Each structure stands twice: as C-alpha cells, then as structure tokens.
C-alpha cells in the first residue's frame with residue numbers, strides 16, 4: 337500500500353485513474369484492484385483499490401483510536417460545526433460530485449444535481465442541527481419516602497460504526513448513514529458499493545479538507561466474498577452496522593454479526609404498491625405513478641412495481657401510462673430533457689431482462705417496453721432497458737411478488753378498498769406505498785391499514801428528514817431519520833438520581 341494525499345492517482349501504464357481507500361487520514365492504493373465501469377457505454381472509468389483484511393483492520397483501529405483523540409473531546413456544537421464544513425465542502429465541489437455520480441451510474445445530470453448531491457449536503461446539515469437541538473428525557477419520580485427521584489436520559493456514542501451502502505443512490509444513501517453516525521460522536525469505517533465508488537472517494541478528500549481528524553472517517557473499497565464488506569461486518573471492533581441493500585444480503589450480515597450481538601439498522605428490499613382510486617386526480621395520479629415506477633430507471637427501493645387501479649378508471653389509466661411511457665426519453669446523462677439512463681450494470685440488466693422474459697412466460701400482457709432499446713451508438717454497449725408496463729398477471733406471479741429493481745410495473749384492477757388493502761399487504765415486503773385519492777377519510781383509513789414503513793398520499797418520495805424511514809418484514813429492521821437516527825447511532829442510557 338502506498339500512502340498519498342490524493343483520493344486517486346493515474347495508473348500511467350494503463351492510462352487509468354485509480355481510486356484509493358482512505359484510512360487514518362491517508363489515501364492508500366493496493367496491489368489488488370477492480371474496474372469501475374460506466375453503464376452508459378461500458379467504458380472503464382477507473383480502477384478501484386481493494387481493501388484487504390489488514391487494511392480494514394487498520395481502518396477499525398484508527399477509528400477506535402480517534403474516539404479518544406480530539407474528535408472524542410469535541411462538544412456537540414463543535415462536531416456540528418465540522419459537519420457543516422463538510423457540507424460546505426461538498427457544495428464547493430458540487431459539480432465534481434455530480435460528475436462522479438453520473439459517471440458511475442449514468443443517471444440524468446439533472447437528477448444528480450437536484451436529488452443525489454443536494455441530499456448529501458442536506459443530510460450533513462440536517463443531522464448536524466438535529467444533534468445540537470435534540471432533547472432527551474427527564475422523568476420526575478415519586479418515591480415511598482416522599483423525597484422522590486429524577487430519571488434523565490443521555491446519548492453517548494456507540495463507538496466505531498460500520499457503514500455498507502448501495503449503488504442506487506450512492507452519495508445520498510452513503511451520507512444518510514455517515515452524517516448521523518458522526519453527528520452522534522461515533523467514528524466510521526464505510527464501504528460504498530463497488531458499482532459506485534467515485535463520489536464516496538471524493539467525499540474522503542472533502543472530509544480531510546474540512547478538518548475531520550484522521551481516523552474519524554475511513555473508506556474501504558471491495559465487493560463479493562472474502563472482501564472489505566465481510567471483513568467489516570465480522571470485525572470485533574465494529575460496535576454497530578448500518579446497511580442498505582438486498583434483503584438476502586441483510587440476512588447474511590445479520591448472521592455474521594449475531595455472535596457479537598451488534599446493533600444493526602437495515603434498509604432492505606421492497607415490492608412497493610401504488611393504489612389509484614377512481615376519485616383521485618387522474619392526471620396527478622398518472623404523473624405520480626410514472627415517477628414512482630420509472631425514477632432512476634426504477635432503481636429506488638421505494639419505487640412502485642405493483643400498481644392497483646380502481647376498475648372504473650383502469651382501462652383509461654393503462655392507456656394514459658402507455659402513452660406516457662412512450663414519451664420517456666432514454667439518453668445520455670447530459671442530454672437535455674433526458675428522463676432515464678441505464679441500469680447500474682450489465683449484470684443487473686441481465687437480472688431485469690430475466691424478469692422481462694419471465695413475465696411473458698407467466699402470461700403477462702406487455703403494454704409497453706419489454707426489451708432493450710437500440711440506439712445505434714455507444715449506448716448499445718451500455719446497460720439500458722426499455723421502461724415496461726405489464727397487465728394481466730395474477731397476484732401469485734413471481735413478477736408481482738419478487739423485487740425486480742428496474743423500470744417496470746404491473747398494473748391490476750381492483751373493486752373495493754378492503755380488497756386492495758389485502759392485496760397490497762399480501763407481500764413478503766413492507767417498505768412503502770403511494771395512495772392516490774381525494775377522499776380524506778379513506779386516505780387516513782387506508783394508510784393506517786397498509787403494513788409498510790412509509791405511506792405517501794397524493795405524492796411519492798417527498799422527504800422530511802426528521803421522519804422515521806424504514807420498512808417491515810423483509811424490507812428491513814429499524815428506523816433512521818430524525819431522532820430515530822440519533823437513537824440508533826447512540827447508546828441511550830438512563831441515569832436515576834435519588835433525591
């Protein structure tokens with residue numbers, strides 16, 4: 337491992353950029369690298385230095401030391417001020433972060449600007465301020481001797497927090513975890529997805545330049561078996577682990593941390609429903625379901641892959657969706673008005689296309705899409721798929737029950753509220769649901785009956801960062817957001833004083 341002060345270097349021999357790990361304030365290359373591929377055209381963006389067990393050990397040890405260094409002595413106000421400086425640093429290099437995110441994912445530049453990087457800044461600022469202003473509990477207690485007792489709660493750092501984040505909203509989700517973990521006084525060893533390492537690596541430079549002390553924030557790259565993610569999960573020096581990704585991986589991580597009885601926060605998969613009642617604002621519902629089905633090429637854990645439409649408007653709704661899907665512009669990230677980019681990788685595209693084939697085998701009517709677009713240029717080497725709509729499948733179909741994580745939805749009619757609530761709840765997942773209705777009483781009633789962590793009514797993915805975020809069943813464990821993050825990233829202790 338050679339140590340340098342820069343997040344990346346040029347591999348002159350190959351003419352490639354090499355992304356580094358960041359451990360104890362130093363950027364480390366390694367003799368093992370993997371390729372980071374641009375999903376727009378299949379080109380190589382960079383080589384990524386893979387962190388071996390020794391590097392992960394070094395990172396955890398540095399993070400442990402940092403807890404008792406200057407970082408551990410900061411007041412919450414001083415910590416918050418540093419996190420605001422990190423947010424300032426992201427803003428100062430905003431376009432570099434946009435470019436990094438777009439290179440790794442091929443998403444429209446407009447989305448990277450208005451969602452991904454903007455939310456990274458918001459995540460740091462929100463949790464810096466929440467940590468400063470959050471209250472804790474105090475209970476005055478009556479006692480038999482009449483003197484009473486006082487109970488008050490204190491939040492203390494957990495220690496070293498392990499972060500494993502996904503490729504679908506890379507910097508948004510990476511900072512959704514790193515920001516509160518640091519705001520609560522912890523130190524962090526974080527592993528971004530191998531599919532989207534660039535923005536997290538750039539963040540390491542911003543952390544260093546903002547004055548975050550060495551060892552407080554550490555970044556390790558890797559993927560697959562026997563790699564940084566596993567080393568991190570199993571490491572005895574990790575006090576808690578937060579993970580966003582597939583449910584099956586979450587289950588594997590849970591087994592790995594079980595012996596150490598570590599705290600885990602999981603934001604996992606979903607097979608989310610959108611429910612459109614006949615009394616909804618039709619155009620708003622069409623626009624909303626287009627967003628919730630095709631945003632980020634359907635690669636958001638909150639996307640609607642199941643759409644239920646009340647029968648009187650079913651045919652009209654399907655026709656409107658078919659027309660709108662035909663108008664979606666698939667293109668290069670920098671093109672004006674582009675709605676959708678490629679999937680994250682050829683591997684993920686193979687998975688989505690396997691469901692496109694399965695749907696036909698299960699008897700779906702392919703209302704729109706169902707294949708691979710042909711551009712006649714370098715995008716044909718990318719990972720694009722057509723946005724797709726199905727109808728006609730039974731609720732038991734695999735395409736209606738399994739998470740596909742692509743730009744696709746199945747639309748089915750329903751007749752009564754009781755029926756659709758039961759069908760929405762008939763799922764192994766329970767993350768999010770979007771309801772479209774102008775009947776206020778029904779909105780409240782149905783929202784409470786649906787077994788998920790997040791319900792949106794007449795909107796989708798409208799986020800107040802103070803609210804709890806997470807799912808039930810296979811969609812996850814725990815809640816993050818607002819004080820829920822403060823409670824997860826802290827040891828909460830009660831102190832009882834006898835008066």
Ligand SMILES: O=C(O)C(=O)/C=C/C=C/O
Nearest residue numbers: 504512636637638799805
């Ligand atoms: O918006 C958020 O804070 C969030 O966690 C989004 C998660 C999306 C997962 O695919």
